Amino acid sequence: MNESRVSLCSLADVQLRFLCPGDLEEVRALCRDWFPIEYPLYWYEEITSANSRFFSLAAVYNQEIIGLIVAEIKRHGSLNEEDQGILANSLDECDVAYILSLGVLAKYRRNGIASLLLDSLLKHLTTPERRKVKAVFLHVLTTNAAAIRFYERKNFRLHNFLPYYYSIHGECRDGFIYVLYINEGHAPWTVYDYIKFMCSKVVNGVGLVPWVLFRINRVLHWVWKQPATEQRDEY
Numbered sequence: 600m601n602e603s604r605v606s607l608c609s610l611a612d613v614q615l616r617f618l619c620p621g622d623l624e625e626v627r628a629l630c631r632d633w634f635p636i637e638y639p640l641y642w643y644e645e646i647t648s649a650n651s652r653f654f655s656l657a658a659v660y661n662q663e664i665i666g667l668i669v670a671e672i673k674r675h676g677s678l679n680e681e682d683q684g685i686l687a688n689s690l691d692e693c694d695v696a697y698i699l700s701l702g703v704l705a706k707y708r709r710n711g712i713a714s715l716l717l718d719s720l721l722k723h724l725t726t727p728e729r730r731k732v733k734a735v736f737l738h739v740l741t742t743n744a745a746a747i748r749f750y751e752r753k754n755f756r757l758h759n760f761l762p763y764y765y766s767i768h769g770e771c772r773d774g775f776i777y778v779l780y781i782n783e784g785h786a787p788w789t790v791y792d793y794i795k796f797m798c799s800k801v802v803n804g805v806g807l808v809p810w811v812l813f814r815i816n817r818v819l820h821w822v823w824k825q826p827a828t829e830q831r832d833e834y
């Protein structure tokens with residue numbers, strides 16, 4: 600960790616490529632250096648396997664892996680309880696991408712390597728065939744100031760506080776969830792969003808009446824369906 604920083608003259612000298620099985624030991628050594636959590640061997644096997652379900656991209660310089668990002672796409676409705684509510688209810692059938700891992704070798708930091716890796720992931724997620732992916736999210740230790748600054752610089756927003764989320768060397772540590780919305784994804788609307796929306800409609804003078812009627816219709820529809828569902832549940 601005392602190694603001095605290396606300033607890369609040009610990012611053009613850095614190659615991006617997907618991880619392969621031969622990278623396993625190198626990736627394991629990097630992750631052990633970067634993260635206070637020990638991942639099981641099968642996790643390294645999965646992220647480096649040839650037909651991995653993960654998006655596992657490495658930044659390579661002088662034939663050495665100097666950074667990597669690992670992400671996976673998941674159905675929003677299948678997320679763990681603490682991650683629910685990233686998307687609005689209307690987008691529950693959509694997907695989200697979860698960043699499992701992002702790191703850069705200490706001496707190459709602040710050269711834009713993590714930005715390069717994240718931009719590649721975002722480019723991959725915003726192609727027409729991945730329009731269903733509406734957000735990218737991650738967990739981060741509340742004490743990881745460098746990563747928080749990085750993600751905030753990249754327009755990720757704090758979504759949730761997770762008290763005692765991590766267990767590190769037998770000690771409970773707090774975490775944050777950070778989210779970036781893509782492909783017209785958005786968070787559940789708050790009262791503030793509704794007020795803001797209605798104000799904008801009033802100011803613009805269009806569309807408010809149809810919108811209010813649509814909402815009343817949705818509420819009536821919901822009220823109408825309630826007793827029938829409850830009755831069914833009784834049998």
Ligand SMILES: CC(C)(COP(=O)(O)OP(=O)(O)OC[C@H]1O[C@@H](n2cnc3c(N)ncnc32)[C@H](O)[C@@H]1OP(=O)(O)O)[C@@H](O)C(=O)NCCC(=O)NCCS
Pocket residue numbers: 633634700701702703704707708709710711712713714715737738739740743744745746748749750752
């Ligand atoms: C977080 C991390 C991936 C950033 O990698 P990086 O290659 O240095 O990031 P970049 O060079 O692309 O930084 C882009 C911008 O993010 C911000 N940033 C990144 N690191 C920062 C730091 N230590 N302090 C303040 N801002 C920082 C800066 O605004 C930076 O732009 P600038 O250098 O022009 O000011 C790296 O510090 C790291 O590997 N940390 C250890 C592993 C880790 O904690 N990963 C995150 C797990 S959730």
